[in-house]
Amino acid sequence: MGAIRFDNVGRVYGGKQGSVEALKGVHLDIADKEFMAVVGPSGCGKTTCLRFVAGFDQPTSGTVSVDDVRVTSPGPDRAVVFQQFALMPWKTVRGNIELGLRNNGIARAERDDRIERILALMNLTSYADAFPHQLSGGMQQRVSIARAYVLDPDVLLMDEPFGALDAQTRVVMQEELVRLARRNPRTVMFITHAVEEAVYLADRVAVMARQPGRIKEILDIRSVREAERWDEHEKIEDVMDLESFVHLRTQIWRSLRQEKAMEIA
Structure with a gap:
């Protein structure tokens, strides 16, 4: 709630x-x-x-x-999405989305399951291994939203x-x-x-x-x-x-x- x-x-x-x-x-x-x-x-x-x-x-x-x-x-x-994308440039899309889950102590199997579901939901599956500099601004913000949503x-x-x-x-x-x-x-x-x-x-x-x-x-x-x-x-x-x-x-x-x-x- x-x-x-x-x-x-x-x-x-x-x-x-x-x-x-x-x-x-x-x-x-x-x-x-x-x-x-x-x-x-x-x-x-x-x-x-x-x-x-x-x-x-x-x-x-x-x-x-x-x-x-x-x-x-x-x-x-509570999860926050800012105007600036604030993605880790050395991490892939998958790695950026995983960061919060890892910090919250979510087990590996559940992390992987959540990440695959949010990638599909946000139409990011084909970009999972891309780095932020390879993405447009809109795509980077999509990753930021996915990173927030994946925390449920x-x-x-x-x-x-x-x-x-x-x-x-x-x-x-x-x-x-x-x-x-x-x-x-x-x-x-x-x-x-x-x-x-x-x-x-x-x-x-x-x-x-x-x-x-x-x-x-x-x-x-x-x-x-x-x-x-x-x-x-x-x-x-x-x-x-x-x-x-x-x-x-x-x-x-x-x-x-x-x-x-x-x-x-």
């Missing part, structure tokens, strides 16, 4: 110029196996919130919990994972993630600056405000996601063609523009 809860979370940073309140009163519930995208202006605390769930940082006030257990450190129930985490934390990719590769990776989430659902907290990406991928979108960072509104877009139809191999109908998709995208853009206008003023 992977339900996430932010309960009145705040974060204050100290410095020579005095303290800065980065986050204040953040309340957010992400249900088990729900895909939650978080968008907001730069500096609003999106990545800080993700780091709280990962256990890399701690709030100054309030609590962050997974399945009602307060998060105080990293754990095998309850929670997958993704911090702008497609931000470094070109536009065409980004669309392909978004489709791959949708396909993967349908076949092997996990609780996902997905940080992005791209509104269209958030609406395309998520069940709900949380819009954050800044100064200090907080949840401004949450939009339920499951109806858009459910309207997209797939057969076994490809989409039959794309959500981006739906009027409801355009309406939600526009609504979120307006909310973010309001934040930017307040920042400039």
Whole structure:
């Protein structure tokens, strides 16, 4: 199970110029196996919130919990995919995917079984013995996602994972993630600056405000996601063609523009 809860979370940073309140009163519930995208202006605390769930940082006030257990450190129930691929250049695709399993003490036979299944699921089998420098950026990020998924985490934390990719590769990776989430659902907290990406991928979108960072509104877009139809191999109908998709995208853009206008003023 992977339900996430932010309960009145705040974060204050100290410095020579005095303290800065980065986050204040953040309340957010992400249900088990729900895909939650978080968008907001730069500096609003999106990545800080993700780091709280990962256990890399701690709030100054309030609590962050997974399945009602307060998060105080990293754990095998949570896996993180960053914008930068962070692959070991001296290891093959198979070796990079195996690394976390080995660190978690998984027996060799089970490691091999898990690796073969995730290679097949991510269409990486023919690249298993390739090194990162031999792969495109999109393929390297696919390996990063496979490395996270193979750990069988309850929670997958993704911090702008497609931000470094070109536009065409980004669309392909978004489709791959949708396909993967349908076949092997996990609780996902997905940080992005791209509104269209958030609406395309998520069940709900949380819009954050800044100064200090907080949840401004949450939009339920499951109806858009459910309207997209797939057969076994490809989409039959794309959500981006739906009027409801355009309406939600526009609504979120307006909310973010309001934040930017307040920042400039």
